[in-house]
Amino acid sequence: MKNNNRVRVRFAPSPTGHLHIGGARTALFNYLFARNLKGTFILRIEDTDRERSTQEYTDFILKGMEWLGMEWDEGPFHQTERMDIYREHVEKLLKEGKAYRCYCLPEELETRRKALLAAGKKPKYDGKCRTMDSGLGTEDQKPYCIRFKAPQEGNLTFNDICRGEITFNREELDDMIIARTDGSPTYNFTVVVDDVTMKITHVIRGDDHLNNTPRQIQLYEALNYPIPHFAHLPMILGPDKQKLSKRHGAVSVIEYKTYGFLPEAMLNYLARLGWSHGDQEIFTKEELVQFFDLNVVGKSPSVFDIEKCKWVNHQHMMKLTHAELFHATKPYLEEMGLEIDLEANGFAVKAVCSERERAKTLKELAEISAFYFREEPVWDEKAVEKWLNDEGKQRLNALKDSFANLKIWDEASIQTAFKEIQEKLGIKKMVDLAQPCRVALTGTTTSPGIFEVLAILGKEKVLKRFDRALAF
Numbered sequence: 001m002k003n004n005n006r007v008r009v010r011f012a013p014s015p016t017g018h019l020h021i022g023g024a025r026t027a028l029f030n031y032l033f034a035r036n037l038k039g040t041f042i043l044r045i046e047d048t049d050r051e052r053s054t055q056e057y058t059d060f061i062l063k064g065m066e067w068l069g070m071e072w073d074e075g076p077f078h079q080t081e082r083m084d085i086y087r088e089h090v091e092k093l094l095k096e097g098k099a100y101r102c103y104c105l106p107e108e109l110e111t112r113r114k115a116l117l118a119a120g121k122k123p124k125y126d127g128k129c130r131t132m133d134s135g136l137g138t139e140d141q142k143p144y145c146i147r148f149k150a151p152q153e154g155n156l157t158f159n160d161i162c163r164g165e166i167t168f169n170r171e172e173l174d175d176m177i178i179a180r181t182d183g184s185p186t187y188n189f190t191v192v193v194d195d196v197t198m199k200i201t202h203v204i205r206g207d208d209h210l211n212n213t214p215r216q217i218q219l220y221e222a223l224n225y226p227i228p229h230f231a232h233l234p235m236i237l238g239p240d241k242q243k244l245s246k247r248h249g250a251v252s253v254i255e256y257k258t259y260g261f262l263p264e265a266m267l268n269y270l271a272r273l274g275w276s277h278g279d280q281e282i283f284t285k286e287e288l289v290q291f292f293d294l295n296v297v298g299k300s301p302s303v304f305d306i307e308k309c310k311w312v313n314h315q316h317m318m319k320l321t322h323a324e325l326f327h328a329t330k331p332y333l334e335e336m337g338l339e340i341d342l343e344a345n346g347f348a349v350k351a352v353c354s355e356r357e358r359a360k361t362l363k364e365l366a367e368i369s370a371f372y373f374r375e376e377p378v379w380d381e382k383a384v385e386k387w388l389n390d391e392g393k394q395r396l397n398a399l400k401d402s403f404a405n406l407k408i409w410d411e412a413s414i415q416t417a418f419k420e421i422q423e424k425l426g427i428k429k430m431v432d433l434a435q436p437c438r439v440a441l442t443g444t445t446t447s448p449g450i451f452e453v454l455a456i457l458g459k460e461k462v463l464k465r466f467d468r469a470l471a472f
């Protein structure tokens, strides 16, 4: 009986698309639920739709899971490798009289469906083959599919962790096909057989599956397996309150890596789509595991707000040490073609971190700190026109002479030298001296504090950049 009461959950994506925000949130809630209760988290690839499933999508899903750090304990299991198990279960239901062969042809079904509709009735399978002795005999020569003999009486009630009590009338559930004419099993059947054989205790999935649940419960009953707990997670909407989709931006979570989001920030933000813990907004992964509680997840949809997601990312960036933040940002600088040479004085670390207050993503951080690493800045023409005119150059020249003579190169000495020039040239506003200097160093009019930039760049680079600006 080892582990029998232990929580076992699964994430069961179909590799017919990317791991998108909704799927990642479903995976995360399963993951956190399992880790919080010291249970088992299983990954199952539902690839029975052979036409739409691809290895490429499977790889994307696995990569997304790995990037987010949701390590699974068992799997990945592939449904296509479990066909024998499904077949066995179909046989079992047939033998026990809980399923039957159906010889109705698609055209016949269509005609009868139309007749039902015309008579104002619900168009479900009319059960023609249900009562036939279809076990053996000449009929076997004809093509057939296998239908589940769905109990037709009474109500079916279950308690959904997110949505509360839900009742369906069994009469509304028709005899669904569990194996097609070619013998391939259908979705509702494989899910149940897998959940039964993998001993899943809690099915946590998107609420787009809610309507499948009563059908699946009837299969659990037929297979004499305890019905798992269900939690149907509320939808995630875009800012326009429509179901989140491609129209709203990134399709796949791995794209957020490209945009410069930290995986821990993404986990944090995804967890808050439907779950909360008091007023806390920023969580480490350990805290998410510690505090996660499925009972808090209700039924109202949540909205994916990219600005909030960036804010969360910024908070996580600020939590990193300077060295960690630099290493996280380095690939984005390299992507821009910038070779980063980690000098002994830690220039690169200081350079990147001087901009961290202003950047919401690692990519932004790379972009705004790139000027430190470029041989020549990217010139903002307006800035050059306005600040590197004759007057600006005169001021720059004065600064250059004074800086060239500085023995100690730190923020305090730079500031003193700078103030002296400002006074000597009778410049009232600091900005009128700072901006020519800033444009000469960065190519633009925005940067961290000018003394900080000067100190980080170092005397040699500063003088070189001044010369280039003066030659403009």
Ligand code: GLU
Pocket: 012, 013, 014, 046, 191, 204, 205, 206, 209
């Ligand atoms: N394969 C299904 C999907 O990707 C999930 C099935 C389930 O979680 O029960 O939507």
